[in-house]
Amino acid sequence: MADEIKKAPAPLKVTIDNITVEVPAGTTILNAARQIGGDVTPPAMCYYSKLEGSGGKCRTCLVEVAAGSAADPRPMPKLVASCRTTVMDGMVVKNITSERVQEARAGVVEFLLLNHPLDCPVCDQAGECHLQDLGYEHGKEGTRYQFDRRTFEKEDIGPTIQLHMNRCILCYRCTYVADQLTDNRVHGVLDRGDHANISTHISKAIDNNFSGNMIDVCPVGALTDKTFRFKNRVWFTKPVDAHRDCPDCCGKVTLWQRGDEVLRVTARKDEWGEVQSYEGKPGWICNTCRFEKKAATDWVIEGPTSINRHSVISQGHYLGLQKPKETIQEVMGGLNPRLLMDIHDVSEVNKLELSQLPGAATSANYKNESTKSE
Amino acid sequence: MGRKLLLEKAHVENIRSYEVYRKEGGYRSVEKALKTLSPDQVTEEVKKSGLRGRGGAGFPTGMKWSFLAKPEGVPRYLVVNADESEPGTFKDRYLMEFIPHLLIEGMITSSYALGSNRSYIYIRGEYAWITHILEQAIEEARQHGWLGKNILGSGFDCDIYVQRGAGAYICGEETALLESLEGKRGNPRIKPPFPAVKGLWGCPTVVNNVETVAALVPIINEGGEEYAKIGVGKSTGTKLISACGNINKPGVYEIDMTISVEEFIYSDEYCGGIPQGKKLKACIPGGSSVPILPANLLLKTAKGETRMMNYESLADGGFASGSMMGSGGFIVIDDSQCVVRHTYTLARFYRHESCGQCSPCREGTGWMEKILWNLETGKGCSSDIDLLWDIQRKIEGNTICPLGDAAAWPVAAAIRHFRDEFEWHVTHPEEAQKRNFGLAHYADPLTAPVA
Numbered sequence: 077m078a079d080e081i082k083k084a085p086a087p088l089k090v091t092i093d094n095i096t097v098e099v100p101a102g103t104t105i106l107n108a109a110r111q112i113g114g115d116v117t118p119p120a121m122c123y124y125s126k127l128e129g130s131g132g133k134c135r136t137c138l139v140e141v142a143a144g145s146a147a148d149p150r151p152m153p154k155l156v157a158s159c160r161t162t163v164m165d166g167m168v169v170k171n172i173t174s175e176r177v178q179e180a181r182a183g184v185v186e187f188l189l190l191n192h193p194l195d196c197p198v199c200d201q202a203g204e205c206h207l208q209d210l211g212y213e214h215g216k217e218g219t220r221y222q223f224d225r226r227t228f229e230k231e232d233i234g235p236t237i238q239l240h241m242n243r244c245i246l247c248y249r250c251t252y253v254a255d256q257l258t259d260n261r262v263h264g265v266l267d268r269g270d271h272a273n274i275s276t277h278i279s280k281a282i283d284n285n286f287s288g289n290m291i292d293v294c295p296v297g298a299l300t301d302k303t304f305r306f307k308n309r310v311w312f313t314k315p316v317d318a319h320r321d322c323p324d325c326c327g328k329v330t331l332w333q334r335g336d337e338v339l340r341v342t343a344r345k346d347e348w349g350e351v352q353s354y355e356g357k358p359g360w361i362c363n364t365c366r367f368e369k370k371a372a373t374d375w376v377i378e379g380p381t382s383i384n385r386h387s388v389i390s391q392g393h394y395l396g397l398q399k400p401k402e403t404i405q406e407v408m409g410g411l412n413p414r415l416l417m418d419i420h421d422v423s424e425v426n427k428l429e430l431s432q433l434p435g436a437a438t439s440a441n442y443k444n445e446s447t448k449s450e
Numbered sequence: 451m452g453r454k455l456l457l458e459k460a461h462v463e464n465i466r467s468y469e470v471y472r473k474e475g476g477y478r479s480v481e482k483a484l485k486t487l488s489p490d491q492v493t494e495e496v497k498k499s500g501l502r503g504r505g506g507a508g509f510p511t512g513m514k515w516s517f518l519a520k521p522e523g524v525p526r527y528l529v530v531n532a533d534e535s536e537p538g539t540f541k542d543r544y545l546m547e548f549i550p551h552l553l554i555e556g557m558i559t560s561s562y563a564l565g566s567n568r569s570y571i572y573i574r575g576e577y578a579w580i581t582h583i584l585e586q587a588i589e590e591a592r593q594h595g596w597l598g599k600n601i602l603g604s605g606f607d608c609d610i611y612v613q614r615g616a617g618a619y620i621c622g623e624e625t626a627l628l629e630s631l632e633g634k635r636g637n638p639r640i641k642p643p644f645p646a647v648k649g650l651w652g653c654p655t656v657v658n659n660v661e662t663v664a665a666l667v668p669i670i671n672e673g674g675e676e677y678a679k680i681g682v683g684k685s686t687g688t689k690l691i692s693a694c695g696n697i698n699k700p701g702v703y704e705i706d707m708t709i710s711v712e713e714f715i716y717s718d719e720y721c722g723g724i725p726q727g728k729k730l731k732a733c734i735p736g737g738s739s740v741p742i743l744p745a746n747l748l749l750k751t752a753k754g755e756t757r758m759m760n761y762e763s764l765a766d767g768g769f770a771s772g773s774m775m776g777s778g779g780f781i782v783i784d785d786s787q788c789v790v791r792h793t794y795t796l797a798r799f800y801r802h803e804s805c806g807q808c809s810p811c812r813e814g815t816g817w818m819e820k821i822l823w824n825l826e827t828g829k830g831c832s833s834d835i836d837l838l839w840d841i842q843r844k845i846e847g848n849t850i851c852p853l854g855d856a857a858a859w860p861v862a863a864a865i866r867h868f869r870d871e872f873e874w875h876v877t878h879p880e881e882a883q884k885r886n887f888g889l890a891h892y893a894d895p896l897t898a899p900v901a
Binding site: 131132133134135136138153154155157160179180183184186187188190191220221223226245246248264265267268269270271272 | 618620635640801802803804805806807808809810812813814815816817820837844847848849850
């Protein structure tokens with residue numbers, strides 16, 4: 077009993093953007109903000125709660141600490157990385173309410189995109205790319221960079237994973253995966269500065285049964301699935317939860333289907349784009365599940381995946397789909413248009429019976445009608 | 451003539467060898483410390499001396515030592531930072547190359563105070579020959595009973611190891627240094643935890659500069675209070691300055707922080723003035739990463755006071771009109787030098803030395819270098835200057851380690867004080883290839899106090 081009391085010290089109060097939450101001691105600002113959710117949560121490109129030691133590198137989660145703690149209410153002079161700063165009791169944090177933070181974050185987004193090839197139209201990650209979301213939400217339009225982008229030689233790291241070093245933002249997540257999931261890491265960061273790159277030493281294939289998780293943790297399209305390469309855009313595929321009895325891993329996955337065909341298998345992800353945990357353990361999946369079980373019959377299908385991530389892939393509403401019960405006539409206020417171009421009620425088209433138009437309706441005289449009516 | 455403490459015996463013939471060094475009074479401080487003082491008393495002497503870290507930040511050493519966590523049964527480490535890679539700084543090299551026993555002596559006393567039984571010297575990879583000098587000195591000290599088990603019968607064990615880096619500026623940052631010492635990639639760690647709590651191999655560690663540790667010798671020999679009498683205000687003791695650039699007598703000088711900058715540059719005892727009758731244009735008073743100052747602000751502060759060679763006076767005016775003591779790399783620039791080119795050179799250095807761990811520094815340093823190259827070669831436009839300003843502002847303070855700041859400050863200061871010269875490069879792109887902007891108004895007396 078005494079041990080239990082020791083383990084659970086009093087929760088700490090932290091105020092983030094004027095919202096106060098109580099969190100256990102040792103929680104980082106980022107995780108406290110994730111408890112609140114919504115806009116208050118700083119974006120994170122390199123931090124991955126399931127990987128020990130990750131974070132602090134990308135600097136997108138910088139926040140301003142307006143008061144260090146109740147005991148010492150001095151503000152911190154610099155912006156701090158919220159993913160690696162633990163909360164103190166009475167800490168006051170400003171994220172979206174701080175102009176300094178917004179500006180610094182826009183700066184970081186600009187830095188991250190300087191040498192990023194922006195080849196989203198041909199990138200398999202597009203649609204579920206954290207950098208896309210980050211740029212959309214926190215970046216500025218246009219770039220002030222007028223020089224050639226840095227490029228790297230292509231490197232083959234094995235039959236299942238494609239490495240596009242040009243797209244890499246050096247979050248180091250894949251090296252943590254290799255360190256923490258596998259026995260022997262054969263890849264890492266070579267060189268330094270702006271020519272630092274993820275590589276194997278030297279030109280080895282990454283060959284172990286959990287290497288595929290590097291694809292799941294990669295926030296950008298630097299590591300993609302060769303079995304899914306150029307097969308489809310992720311937003312056209314239907315995510316379906318499924319499981320199988322796997323001797324090596326938890327076997328709980330998301331299948332990305334087009335029709336009945338399974339195009340891709342990934343681990344299940346939570347709203348932060350991280351692998352979901354089951355009973356406190358991250359649900360990493362093995363390469364057999366990921367790359368070899370590509371038939372719907374290999375899996376027990378549970379139903380459509382609910383994606384609540386703030387991203388374009390959440391736009392496929394396969395869950396909670398409601399068929400309209402009203403007839404068109406009811407919606408249109410008694411009208412029964414022959415031409416169903418746009419059932420939006422501000423559209424003029426559906427308010428007219430085609431037969432009532434003088435002469436054949438063309439785009440030209442339709443326009444005249446509408447301008448006259450204004 | 452200022453007082454000399456560290457380099458007092460530097461010119462004694464063969465001071466590098468143990469016999470001569472001992473004959474000249476070497477290892478007295480170890481005898482005194484181990485026989486008459488307790489470890490806490492040594493720390494107390496250091497606190498009394500007011501010694502400030504000589505590596506650049508100027509943090510009080512005694513205070514740093516008192517932060518060291520001392521859990522039972524966990525080893526503690528002293529690591530001496532000899533990764534002196536800052537352009538313009540070469541004071542530690544002189545000290546280690548010519549009086550290696552001074553460092554060893556200081557290290558034994560410091561290790562005793564901190565309770566470190568295994569201390570390390572992390573030396574810059576390029577200082578290959580100094581590694582041999584140090585190892586020979588350590589071997590001599592060991593043979594004469596200054597290192598090993600039960601030194602002088604005090605029951606204190608200590609050994610010193612030298613580890614060479616592989617040629618990275620970033621490994622001079624204390625946490626990157628520890629990573630490198632552990633055999634890993636030299637990426638700075640995210641603080642906290644600070645090394646005083648969790649440093650080398652997860653144990654409490656103190657990382658000190660070579661000069662700081664060497665200063666222990668005079669502090670113990672003369673007593674902390676006596677040491678504190680040298681110098682002025684909070685700048686106590688003596689400081690090694692490595693002077694270079696456009697001066698008649700480049701070299702390492704020991705100053706007692708009471709002389710003015712003007713005296714340091716022009717007196718024959720020190721730099722001996724600027725060669726070929728040229729005029730002083732600018733100066734970086736503390737190694738490449740501190741802000742550059744134009745001649746008028748260098749010799750006098752914005753308030754009109756004479757600028758002295760000490761921590762407070764050099765920093766007077768903050769970054770708006772002051773600079774920093776830094777690591778003591780004193781780079782003098784005369785009127786035939788181009789500040790734009792000079793800033794480009796520094797930016798290129800920082801781009802090359804960025805570890806690439808965090809994004810603002812990795813991407814921003816390269817961007818700044820490219821823009822500066824454009825400006826220097828006459829391809830820049832006036833908006834580039836504002837862009838540079840904006841980039842450095844977004845790097846500064848937003849990175850894991852101080853390298854981001856170190857890359858941003860020289861660019862910021864160059865634009866702040868030499869904007870005219872940058873603009874001239876834009877407006878006269880062809881002329882800028884043929885001649886330099888010259889001294890211009892940079893040495894004019896300050897008319898009104900700079901805000």
